[in-house]
Amino acid sequence: MGPNGGGKSTLVNVLAGRSSYTLDSGRIDFESNNLISMTIDERARAGVFMAFQYPSEIPGVRPWQFLKAATDSHRKSEGLPEYSVRDFSKIYDSNLKEIGIDSELMKRSLNDGFSGGEKKRNEIFQMMMLKPKLALLDETDSGLDVDALKAVGNAVNKLRDDRRSFLIVTHYQRLLDHVKPDFVHILIDGKIVESGNHKLVKKIESSGYESFS
């Protein structure tokens, strides 16, 4: 958590590997890899996933086709065979149902004209499909209705286990009602100024960030 412009999206983008960010120094150790030396797609295949604050609209590309290509890439790098269309569709359909996305919506081009909330749900749907080891959720909760918020919470909780981590960027308490964080960090001016557990969230809600700077 942290005030606007504090560097949360920057952190998430740097972890995911966005090429517009250059790292002057340091390293990012993830499992046995130094992420810095890996491209975005390599990081993704190593298990890093980012749910975008503003997902791209991709005209002409169907969500099914897009995720099949993504899943195939992941499986290939794990030395596994591609899913058959049938097997893939089964997983696809059941996850779609679980996150509560209307299959009619997915007949359109990816994110094309999706509402803000629909885009967010679609991000989480992709997370469910790709089962990342490290999921970076950048304000996924903003703009979500009550049901969607709950669905996102459930999706995170379902994936959550001792082999997976989630870095959730949020401004509000409400997603944390569904997902109980192990740690809460406060990021201001690019630095973690305070770390604690979920009780820290209460403090921020009542007195803001001023007391931390």
Next chain:
Amino acid sequence: MKVFPNIENLQHYQDLKDQTVKSSDKFGEFKRQSFKTFLEKGLPVSGKGNERWKYLDLRSLVKTKYKLLEDLNKTDNKFSPDVIFLQNAISIVNGQVDSKILSSMKGIKVLEVDEIDIGGVADNNEDGMIALNSSFFIEPLCFRITEDFNYANLNIVFSGDSEGQRLDCPRLFIEIDSGVEVTINELHVSPSADVLKVSVLEIILQEGSKVLHNIVVNGSKYSKDFLFTRISQNKNSYFKSVSYSDAPSLGANDIKVCMNGEYSECDLRGLYFTTGSSQFNTHVVVDHNVPYTKSNQFYKGILTDNSRAVFSGKILVKRDAQKTYATQKDLNLLMSKGAEIDTKPSLEIYADDVECFHGATAGHVDENTLYYMMSRGIDKDRATQILVRGFADEIINDISDKSFRKIAVEQIDKILPSLSFQ
């Protein structure tokens, strides 16, 4: 400056005017007149009034000595591409066809000479290339599509053997009977040789008829494919054309539709995909001559390597053509630094109660989109291919005939992985 294709036996054809050769040719007089026009016009390449060709480098037409195939028997239709599985297929080889094939098709009636208004829709004076075709076609295919052919598909396959530097001039004249609905598929399989093909297709749509016209051009590294489609629409008729052209070394998709009857509508779409150092010209004109007509032009380009494309689209609304509704759009994806597009939409409106819209864009693959896709584990090449395919699909999916669409899709899928995008 004018350019004349370097045709080896041009002199021989000049003799046509003395009627010393082929006096039996039923189109002899038309050819002679056409040839005169051709000699007057040539192919203008620079200076004023040459909008159509000035952005293309046509000098290679002069460098090569093209020969004409004169002897019909020289080609025995031995070359036939493996796509002849198509039903109702007419195979035009080296610009030539045996019109007897038509007599076996139910609902297709071969026209008598006096029924054929050849050049009535495709005006020689409009462009030297058309006059070239009109001078040198061998036997035009002229027929009427009647009620008995209703809802059927006609497949026309253009191919040729890769022998020599040849000028092919296929010519078709088609009349669609009142109220008849047909699909006309045109497949061009270019030989791997420096063959200059100038094809002219004239279609007259009678009242209330409907034509879905699909074109696939599979160009070769050496071929030069110039396609002219000339359409005349009568009252209440509907014409839709969807074309996919990939990379002949030099090529053109040149369409003109004359809306001559009220409540007629046309929808023209196309995708040009240029690679290597190929050059491609898309030239689209819609003439709204009468009130209450509607037209749409929607073209897309994918340009790679050092290729170059030109789009010039024109909407002309005559003074009496009130209540015209016309739109035009040209979107281009530049895949390399060396690729170049000239896009020039134009409106010429003389009526006051009309609605016309146009727009054009040219851009590179969006970095954010690419990043988004890669962040899901898809590598850059694959992500780019998916994006390009998505861009193309918006046109390709409009090819109305499923088996024909498959030909275009297979072609594009074959090319995509072989390309490198910087």
